[in-house]
Amino acid sequence: MNRYGIAASAGIAALALSTSAAFAAEPVTGDLRMSSRHAHTGALKIQDLQALQGPQRSGGAPASVPNQLGKTTFSRQLTDLVQDALVDPAHNPVLAPALSLSFDGPSSDDNSALFGFRIQPPDTNGDVGRDFAVSYINLTWSYYDKAGNIVGGPFAGNSFWAGFGGPCEANNNGDPIIIYDEDVGRWVFNQFAPFQGVQCFAISDGEDPAGPYTLYEFVVEPNAFNDYPKVGVWASEDGTQSAYTYTGRNFTPQGNPFAARDITAVLFDRDAMLAGAAAGFTTTVMPGGFFTYDGAQPGSVQALSNAPGGACPLFSVAEAPATYRFFEFCENFPGAGTFTTLPTVSVPAFDDNLGDVPQPGGDNLDTLAFFTMYRANHAVIDGQHQLALAHTVDAGGDRGGMRWAILDVDDYNNISLIDTGTQAPNDGFERWMGSVALDTVGNLGLAYTRGGNGDFTSVYVTGRETTDPAGTVQQEVECVAGTGAQTGGGGRWGDYSSTSLDPSDGCTFWTFQEYVAETGSFEWNTRVCAWNFPSCTGVQPTDFTLAPADPGIAGVANDFNTSNGSANSGVVLYIGSSAGSSAISLGNCTTTVDLTNARLIGFARADGAGNATITRNIPGQAAGRTILAQAVDLSACETSNVASQTF
Secondary structure, eight states: OOOOSSSOOOBOOOOOOOBOSOOOOOOEEOEEEEOSEEEEOTTOOHHHHHHHHOOOOOOOOOEEOOBSSOHHHHOOOSSOOSSOTTBOSSOOSSOOOEEEEEEEEEEHHHHHHHHSOOEEOOOOOEEEOSSEEEEEOSSEEEEEETTSOEEEEEEETTGGGTTTOHHHHHOOOOOOEEEEETTTTEEEEEEEEGGGTEEEEEEESSSOTTOOEEEEEEESOTTSEEEEEEEEEEEBTTSSOEEEEEEEEEESSSSSSOOEEEEEEEEEEHHHHHTTSOOEEEEEEOTTOHHHHTTOEEEEEOTTOOBOTTOOOEEEEEETTTEEEEEEEEEETTEEEEEEEOOOEEOSOOOOOOOOBOOTTSOOBOOOTTSBOSOEEEEEETTEEEEEEEEEEEOSSSOEEEEEEEEEOSSGGGOEEEEEEEEOOSSSOEEEEEEEEEOTTSOEEEEEEEEETTEEEEEEEEEEOTTSOTTOOOOOEEEEOOOOOEESSOOOOOSOOEEEEOTTTSOOEEEEEEEOSSOEETOOEEEEEEEEOTTOOOOOOOOOEEOOOBSOOTTSEEEEEEESOOTTOEEEEEEESSEEEEEEEETTEEEEEEETTOEEEEEEEOOTTSOEEEEEEOOGGGTTOEEEEEEEETTTTEEEEEEEEEO
């Protein structure tokens, strides 16, 4: 929601499977702009940058960040539902996910220690990579090994931009987002400098969250307060769509008093940013007005699952009382993108007009039921492009529940529900501020905070396996029990959480949530939890590899050996004289090899272990020349490494 310096600023049963035919199909061309500045930190790592930044402490009163607009103003509900039709009171009496890890993340105490004051809410989010997990909150971040041991931090949220100058260095305003870009093995940090309309990006050079980093400053809203920014990563399998996706809710003017203006969708040039080059972005106002699309989410592909070839970034929002809306935003860097409103999808009715959640001895807490929750996670499951969404609803009697949905988005003009439900057992408790993800076999992971009913607010996880009855989730599992209440006024909670899939196994969900360990003014804690389902046995992270030619002598037969491919798959071999890019298409496989003017020279069939040998006679004229080769597994449409051989 809207943020602060230290003084608070204003801020914030049966499935219905029909698709509406009424929609605005005409694409809108986005506004193309460039980053204001970018730089690389050189050899400097985060500890060096923190030292360069100097002392952070600057005492002050606690800063609550109020909602900018009244809660009932946000709701698009015309009439309250007496009871959510999808509430599942029974659940599966036997099955429950297996909790594998639970540890504390950053807390309000970190803000007190670093800056001398406390704020609320934490804007809890994080992500998991192959070697580390990172939690990035208001106004600090820390990173951990995969056993939950802290490796670095807490650091100031703006520590990346020390020495960079401008609003990214000068301000630590929060609304942070961290994403692990699994396709390239890099961390993408983002937070805003709202009084300048700026989004600040820091992209690591590799797997190590310590850096170094490439830094960017983007003026996304030069005349507005760019509130509640949400960021995702999008990469299509064929490489034609590559962007960091974004939505923001904008208020104007930048100073008080604020007035709601519009919701923007943005695509940042991911390829340029990963290359450390000057980067553009394309932006458009989402048609329909602020209150129609408030809380819209940018699409984000999960670990181990790029979007299908040619699939453009998809933006989503839940609109009460019974609609999901979708928008396609195609990048065309270095040109402007095109934004298209897609057909709406009718869903079982839900009520987003929900009050606050009471705490014993504490403030009533925000639910943000009018927002679609971060992230809108995309995955390809058994060849089908799927999307998982979550949002808080009134399950009945002004009691919060988590609505979840899995959608088939293979055809953007014919999106449909695969399954949906509302997690709200008839036990008096409220569940809200949730997030969802899918594992590699299509199981759903759902995490949220649970409170009310005279209890302190705690963190729970659940989900469903693909074999569970439609519309149901399994028994919820407690990740951590709350033992205190947040006091001090304001009642801010969240404003969001995040759930991600571990790229190391494709089965383990990681979530980053808020709870309170000890009652106190502006006291809060965060928790990191990991869990999985037995039906997901994990991916084996093997690489399809090509060895250099053997014996590497011109004028004789040479063997090109591949390993770790698909069993019994066809394997083809390409050669080229230099590194580059060549599009290839064979059978059902369309991809790109990393060679200039690639030429097909051989074919073999892999054995049951996925290994193949392609034998080719290399002409004597090749003596003294260096040849680059790359193999393609036709079943997985996967390319190997490029092997170099001088004959």
